Amino acid sequence: xxxxxxxxxxxxxxxxxxxxxxxxxxxxxxxxxxxxxxxxxxxxxxxxxxxxxxxxxxxxxxxxxxxxxxxxxxxxxxxxxxxxxxxxxxxxxxxxxxxxxxxxxxxxxxxxxxxxxxxxxxxxxxxxxxxx
Amino acid sequence: xxxxxxxxxxxxxxxxxxxxxxxxxxxxxxxxxxxxxxxxxxxxxxxxxxxxxxxxxxxxxxxxxxxxxxxxxxxxxxxxxxxxxxxxxxxxxxxxxxxxxxxxxxxxxxxxxxxxxxxxxxxxxxxxxxxxxxxxxxxxxxxxxxxxxxxxxxxxxxxxxxxxxxxxxxxxxxxxxxxxxxxxxxxxxxxxxxxxxxxxxxxxxxxxxxxxxxxxxxxxxxxxxxxxxxxxxxxxxxxxxxxxxxxxxxxxxxxxxxxxxxxxxxxxxxxxxxxxxxxxxxxxxxxxxxxxxxxxxxxxxxxxxxxxxxxxxxxxxxxxxxxxxxxxx
Numbered sequence: 068x069x070x071x072x073x074x075x076x077x078x079x080x081x082x083x084x085x086x087x088x089x090x091x092x093x094x095x096x097x098x099x100x101x102x103x104x105x106x107x108x109x110x111x112x113x114x115x116x117x118x119x120x121x122x123x124x125x126x127x128x129x130x131x132x133x134x135x136x137x138x139x140x141x142x143x144x145x146x147x148x149x150x151x152x153x154x155x156x157x158x159x160x161x162x163x164x165x166x167x168x169x170x171x172x173x174x175x176x177x178x179x180x181x182x183x184x185x186x187x188x189x190x191x192x193x194x195x196x197x198x199x
Numbered sequence: 200x201x202x203x204x205x206x207x208x209x210x211x212x213x214x215x216x217x218x219x220x221x222x223x224x225x226x227x228x229x230x231x232x233x234x235x236x237x238x239x240x241x242x243x244x245x246x247x248x249x250x251x252x253x254x255x256x257x258x259x260x261x262x263x264x265x266x267x268x269x270x271x272x273x274x275x276x277x278x279x280x281x282x283x284x285x286x287x288x289x290x291x292x293x294x295x296x297x298x299x300x301x302x303x304x305x306x307x308x309x310x311x312x313x314x315x316x317x318x319x320x321x322x323x324x325x326x327x328x329x330x331x332x333x334x335x336x337x338x339x340x341x342x343x344x345x346x347x348x349x350x351x352x353x354x355x356x357x358x359x360x361x362x363x364x365x366x367x368x369x370x371x372x373x374x375x376x377x378x379x380x381x382x383x384x385x386x387x388x389x390x391x392x393x394x395x396x397x398x399x400x401x402x403x404x405x406x407x408x409x410x411x412x413x414x415x416x417x418x419x420x421x422x423x424x425x426x427x428x429x430x431x432x433x434x435x436x437x438x439x440x441x442x443x444x445x446x447x448x449x450x451x452x453x454x455x456x457x458x459x460x461x462x463x464x465x466x467x468x469x470x471x472x473x474x475x476x477x478x479x480x481x482x483x484x485x486x487x488x489x490x491x492x493x494x495x496x497x498x499x500x501x502x503x504x505x506x507x508x509x510x511x512x513x514x515x516x517x518x519x520x521x522x523x524x525x526x527x528x
Contacts, residue, residue, distance in 0.1 A: 176278035
């Protein structure tokens with residue numbers, strides 16, 4: 068579906084000296100607080116990335132994934148791009164093609180699907196991408 | 200008199216394609232004659248909402264004026280689960296709405312959509328702020344709620360007790376659908392939902408009872424069939440987006456309506472829609488003497504990609520359909 072279609076652009080993946088960076092768009096139609104970021108899971112060529120090797124970066128602010136639930140006063144504007152900065156050994160090389168799997172789950176803070184349970188919009192994308 | 204309009208929510212795919220600025224999107228609505236009403240969701244269209252600087256507010260008003268569009272409704276959100284550790288308190292919910300009422304006033308919107316999350320206390324406390332700002336609060340009745348739901352009866356009771364012209368209802372046609380859109384089920388089947396699971400989804404959707412229980416029954420069935428988890432998770436939308444209440448249930452509340460969300464999912468070239476009973480819905484409004492906007496709100500973006508459906512074309516067809524039905528009503 069479409070909210071999924073815009074999450075990863077063709078040029079979303081970049082090689083860095085200590086791993087890679089992945090540009091991510093929101094999988095919802097409106098701006099959400101950073102506290103809504105519930106699930107971020109990454110797999111490269113079938114190999115899962117450790118959660119603490121991922122830094123979520125938006126508008127110049129870097130956050131460990133475990134810091135996000137407390138950041139309900141910060142917004143992810145619907146058209147803005149977040150970058151996942153990932154430490155990985157060996158780092159990706161420019162021009163390297165990989166099979167990437169991203170699971171992005173956002174808690175939707177105004178849709179309760181049970182008493183005190185919010186809807187989680189979970190998007191799983193599997194794509195072969197070339198690192199820039 | 201019933202006037203037509205467009206909610207920019209209908210153009211979610213176009214907006215997310217990042218090919219349009221807000222100015223270009225509004226201009227395109229006007230060029231295609233999809234006004235005069237223009238509605239936005241604050242958290243979708245405006246960066247840093249609900250903080251909107253005065254320059255941005257006056258630019259927005261000038262933009263609509265330039266294109267001869269009329270601000271119809273600002274969609275607010277009540278993000279009760281903003282925090283992970285607890286739901287917002289009543290005080291916090293009132294503050295959350297207060298900031299958005301202020302933006303509605305400054306942008307020139309006569310109505311603000313309020314999402315109903317159970318507490319009428321919050322509404323009662325927000326109402327004086329809305330009166331001061333001269334913004335009418337419209338409590339949205341959206342699936343899985345409907346006009347005959349007990350929690351909506353509480354809102355109607357408050358509206359009638361307070362008798363304020365600044366408090367009313369916004370029917371969302373999602374509440375009274377005749378069936379799930381065939382195009383949505385087709386799309387989900389193509390994305391890996393087994394046909395048998397899709398049938399069970401329709402059956403659970405038609406049943407009465409708490410939506411999350413019906414979803415859970417569907418999900419358990421789909422899992423047994425070995426359906427992929429994302430396809431199961433996706434299908435939850437059927438229960439949060441679509442409801443099957445009787446359209447006639449709107450009749451009792453028409454006199455309280457301040458704005459209408461004409462939700463739809465797929466209007467074909469012959470102007471047919473298999474899921475939303477437009478004719479009956481418009482007749483109920485006309486019979487009830489409704490005076491205001493019917494704002495076209497296409498939500499096919501929840502399952503169609505930009506290359507599959509053009510949001511502008513969907514709204515154009517929807518307007519053509521509404522005009523035809525209103526002419527006959």
